[in-house]
Amino acid sequence: MSLATIAPPQHPPLDDADDDLQVLAPRLTDDDATVRRLALIELAELEDPAHVPWLLHALHDTDAAVRAEAAGRLAYWEDEATVAALVHTLEDAEPTVREAAAHSLGELKQPASAEALLAATDHARPFVRASALRALRELRLPAAFDPALRALADAEPGVRLEAVGVLGWLKREEALPGLATLAGTDPDADVRRAAVGALGFAPASGVAVLPALLTATRDQAWQVREEAATTLGKLRLGGAFQPLLDLLDDGWWQVRLRAARALGQLGPAHAVPAVPALSRLLTESIANLRKEAVIALGETRHESALPAVRLAAEDPDPEVRKVARLALSQLQAQ
Numbered sequence: 001m002s003l004a005t006i007a008p009p010q011h012p013p014l015d016d017a018d019d020d021l022q023v024l025a026p027r028l029t030d031d032d033a034t035v036r037r038l039a040l041i042e043l044a045e046l047e048d049p050a051h052v053p054w055l056l057h058a059l060h061d062t063d064a065a066v067r068a069e070a071a072g073r074l075a076y077w078e079d080e081a082t083v084a085a086l087v088h089t090l091e092d093a094e095p096t097v098r099e100a101a102a103h104s105l106g107e108l109k110q111p112a113s114a115e116a117l118l119a120a121t122d123h124a125r126p127f128v129r130a131s132a133l134r135a136l137r138e139l140r141l142p143a144a145f146d147p148a149l150r151a152l153a154d155a156e157p158g159v160r161l162e163a164v165g166v167l168g169w170l171k172r173e174e175a176l177p178g179l180a181t182l183a184g185t186d187p188d189a190d191v192r193r194a195a196v197g198a199l200g201f202a203p204a205s206g207v208a209v210l211p212a213l214l215t216a217t218r219d220q221a222w223q224v225r226e227e228a229a230t231t232l233g234k235l236r237l238g239g240a241f242q243p244l245l246d247l248l249d250d251g252w253w254q255v256r257l258r259a260a261r262a263l264g265q266l267g268p269a270h271a272v273p274a275v276p277a278l279s280r281l282l283t284e285s286i287a288n289l290r291k292e293a294v295i296a297l298g299e300t301r302h303e304s305a306l307p308a309v310r311l312a313a314e315d316p317d318p319e320v321r322k323v324a325r326l327a328l329s330q331l332q333a334q
Helices: 019-028 033-045 049-058 064-076 080-089 095-105 111-120 126-139 142-151 157-170 173-185 189-201 210-216 222-235 238-247 253-283 287-299 303-312 318-332
Strands: none
Touching (some): 033 064, 049 080, 064 080, 064 095, 080 095, 080 111, 111 126, 126 157, 173 189, 189 210, 222 238, 222 253, 253 287, 303 318
């Protein structure tokens, strides 16, 4: 049964209520939902913990807008009762209410709030599971590792996506095989992209994840190829040089930009073949792409990059000219 069909409990008692609440109480119980919602906003803006029971009560209001307002305002109050109520509200019949509750749960800061979230990772509804994992990601709680690892096999892509986020933050090597599998084979492009990015915490050798990342450089979705270039550059894997070089000819400039950045991060080891390929990017119409190419040319630390960088020092874009001057300093210092 959704919260919208549950009869609201009795209003919190007004005995010993402060003056503000005494004034607002008639409007908080008004027959007009708009009046109730506006009164709830005023009540929440007082930021008085004594008023939280009224916000919790409003999660059971017959009007979805009032319930959504209450769910959003409860982000500022983190205690066991509030977290449990918000987790329950993830089952609300109205999407706006569920989204407001999920957003508030994503604002949690205290590890002690995780108990209800951990239980919700096994909930029957995918939205609840995904929202719980999203909130757990922000807490970076070790206890979230096992539920997130299990969720990599969830039937719903939204749940797998949030599980990848948790594991990426926790950075435990036991997660790498599962993440590598998703990076190369998941049917959802968003999940593949997230998994490719999460692999960036792999050990310096990166041997276990390199095949998955190389597969990702050939992914049908350009966003996955872009993320693959970024992760390969971050890990500085020598075996990634040729695939990154190939990505400089990608049809999407965003991919070419990340590939150029990654080639620069690989450093001087592959400078001789990298310099001509990076130099070709200086004719691109997109200034940010030319800028990344110049930065990468400087990072090659190879004298063969000097002519191209000197040319870039006359680029019409001031940011390109600026990084060209820095790159010249790097190259001339060799």
